[in-house]
Amino acid sequence: MAELRYREALGQALREELRRDERVILMGEDIGVFGGAFKVTAGLLEEFGERRVRDTPISENTFVGIGVGAAMTGLRPVVELMTVNFALLAFDQIVNHAAHIHYMFGGQARVPLVVRMPQGAGHQLGPTHSHCLEAMFLHVPGLLVATPSTPADAKGLLKSAIRNENPVIFIEHESLYGVRGEVPDPPPPDAAGEEHLVDFGHAAIRREGGDVTIVGVSRMALTAERAAAQLASEHGVQAEVIDPRTLRPLDLDTILASVAKTNRCVVVEEGWPHGGVGANLSALISEQAFDDLDAPVRRVSGADTPMPYSKPLEDIAYPHEPQVVAAALRTLGQTPPPDATPNGVVVNPRAVTATKPAGAD
Amino acid sequence: MERALPDPDTAREWLQTMTLIRRFEERAGEMYARAKIGGFLHLSIGEEATIVGSARALREDDYLISTYRSHGHALVRGTPPERVMAELFGRVGGCCGGRGGSMHMFDFDRRFMGGYGIVGGNLPIAAGIALSSDYRETEEVTLCVFGDGACNQGTFGETLNLAALWRLPVVFLVTNNQFGMGTSLKRHSAVTDLQRKGESLGVPGTRCDGMDVADTYAVVSEAVERVRSERCPMLVEAVTYRFRGHSMADPEEYRTRDEVTQWRERDPLPVFGALLEAERVVDGAARAQIDERAIARVDAAVEFADASPFPEAEALYDNVYVLDDQVRGRYH
Numbered sequence: 001m002a003e004l005r006y007r008e009a010l011g012q013a014l015r016e017e018l019r020r021d022e023r024v025i026l027m028g029e030d031i032g033v034f035g036g037a038f039k040v041t042a043g044l045l046e047e048f049g050e051r052r053v054r055d056t057p058i059s060e061n062t063f064v065g066i067g068v069g070a071a072m073t074g075l076r077p078v079v080e081l082m083t084v085n086f087a088l089l090a091f092d093q094i095v096n097h098a099a100h101i102h103y104m105f106g107g108q109a110r111v112p113l114v115v116r117m118p119q120g121a122g123h124q125l126g127p128t129h130s131h132c133l134e135a136m137f138l139h140v141p142g143l144l145v146a147t148p149s150t151p152a153d154a155k156g157l158l159k160s161a162i163r164n165e166n167p168v169i170f171i172e173h174e175s176l177y178g179v180r181g182e183v184p185d186p187p188p189p190d191a192a193g194e195e196h197l198v199d200f201g202h203a204a205i206r207r208e209g210g211d212v213t214i215v216g217v218s219r220m221a222l223t224a225e226r227a228a229a230q231l232a233s234e235h236g237v238q239a240e241v242i243d244p245r246t247l248r249p250l251d252l253d254t255i256l257a258s259v260a261k262t263n264r265c266v267v268v269e270e271g272w273p274h275g276g277v278g279a280n281l282s283a284l285i286s287e288q289a290f291d292d293l294d295a296p297v298r299r300v301s302g303a304d305t306p307m308p309y310s311k312p313l314e315d316i317a318y319p320h321e322p323q324v325v326a327a328a329l330r331t332l333g334q335t336p337p338p339d340a341t342p343n344g345v346v347v348n349p350r351a352v353t354a355t356k357p358a359g360a361d
Numbered sequence: 362m363e364r365a366l367p368d369p370d371t372a373r374e375w376l377q378t379m380t381l382i383r384r385f386e387e388r389a390g391e392m393y394a395r396a397k398i399g400g401f402l403h404l405s406i407g408e409e410a411t412i413v414g415s416a417r418a419l420r421e422d423d424y425l426i427s428t429y430r431s432h433g434h435a436l437v438r439g440t441p442p443e444r445v446m447a448e449l450f451g452r453v454g455g456c457c458g459g460r461g462g463s464m465h466m467f468d469f470d471r472r473f474m475g476g477y478g479i480v481g482g483n484l485p486i487a488a489g490i491a492l493s494s495d496y497r498e499t500e501e502v503t504l505c506v507f508g509d510g511a512c513n514q515g516t517f518g519e520t521l522n523l524a525a526l527w528r529l530p531v532v533f534l535v536t537n538n539q540f541g542m543g544t545s546l547k548r549h550s551a552v553t554d555l556q557r558k559g560e561s562l563g564v565p566g567t568r569c570d571g572m573d574v575a576d577t578y579a580v581v582s583e584a585v586e587r588v589r590s591e592r593c594p595m596l597v598e599a600v601t602y603r604f605r606g607h608s609m610a611d612p613e614e615y616r617t618r619d620e621v622t623q624w625r626e627r628d629p630l631p632v633f634g635a636l637l638e639a640e641r642v643v644d645g646a647a648r649a650q651i652d653e654r655a656i657a658r659v660d661a662a663v664e665f666a667d668a669s670p671f672p673e674a675e676a677l678y679d680n681v682y683v684l685d686d687q688v689r690g691r692y693h
Contacts, residue, residue, distance in 0.1 A: 057519070062519035065489060066486075068489055072490065073424075073474075073490050075496060092482055097486060102683060105457050105465065108457070166682050
């Protein structure tokens, strides 16, 4: 085991797959000479050359589409979008093309394409540069969606994504690139050994507990873990923390098994509440495990607003540990400490069309 | 420009294929009126010379990629009319098993890389196919067909720039049929000389008479071979006209009958047929036979499509994903 930063683990995955498979190529803005906006691809141009590591112009929809065409004809492109925000420019190629080509052409073509992108708020980048859009991709049949939260998962899931025959939306997090964690070592060259791969569709149980299940997505898996520690130390509550790791395919079985044990569930995500991952999960749990529930599934999400620039507002517009603790306590019928923002789901009280999300107090 | 005709067999094959496309499209229109075909139906009647002349400039291992007006492109690549008609009928026997319909034809084995429903959506994909050809160090060229309306999409500028920058072997063929749906060229494009639209992006342009199959063949062949040898993209504008509406649901209030009549005088099918007759490549009887055979082939296509079953409900989820060992979990 080596301790690596999340960005280094991703870079290692790319390097190993580039070495392993000649069909793998990388494309993206500033990934070559500059080494990547977040330095994930640092050193890869030097090792693999311009034929395989390609700097692109700022033309997101087009270079994702180039990835689609190249994937249809035998390559395994890994396209980096500098951030998830720019994926919105590429939605035509991602949704109309990458996701649907295998289906609409009757299975004749495959699109083994990986589109990597980081998401997340917290750097005062305002409304256009702080999105968390995993729910938008989750919505689309034909896409696989990975949301690694640890260096080990970042590496193992990325390697699996590159080997997958389907288009994969690989969502990293801007705030995680510097986070360190244990990552299994690659087998030595010329020696047979286990490679570190993380299968899609297998959730990770980050912490075991019998009182309440907390599902945390992307960076929120870490927030959920810290909240669980606080629940244990300050409230005597044992939370089970689950990181789904991939949202499509979703390992619902692991979540349902946990809910069968705890009878309570909180879903934590950084994105918006309406049509979010939590909305989806809470519906699935209600449909499939209603009898197991002793309380409504609660959601903790980003605020139902564009992301504000001003630091104090930005801080309350995405979830932190106190909101998760409060939501967990509410599922147990306990009154949360008064300083916690109610449930983290902040609904504009003046918006006439806004429906108060379930669980918001 | 007067172009020399190819050898008689080739010339006859062009006429046969143009005729097949014409008769196929006419019959598709009828089948649409009889509700055998749903959704949108975009016919390429009037554009047969552009389709055949350009596609015949390709080798078998070259790629062709097209738009939502793509029945003719499937046919010219050799997809059996039965499979194309069955796709229009939404049947299992369709070239995409009834999942794509009129706008989404596809025939991987014949390197027809698809019809695409989004205007301009196929340009980046064409560049990606060309990147793959280049990466694999083949001589393959991609012919990317789109309409005049697509020249105003962001993907046009983005893709031409990238293709020139990366020296990708793509021939961009803009089928200028004078209208982006119901908006005429001069009302949708500040520059109406479309062959020049690639100049500032590093993509040289040229033009052919899209109503003349021999001229289209000559100009596109030259472009294809230049792209093949120099590994840089080119833009070709084929000036043509669609005789029918944008789709079947088009009242055509944006153009006059006189204009349509004038263009119909240049109908590529009778014009080329008469030329071949004048040049003694075919006689009147042979022309009639070509037409009869095309009609018979289309009859057979309709018969096949009608006999082909609709997909079973159980097959709804087929091919949403490629399911392999590495993909687990719930999907639906």
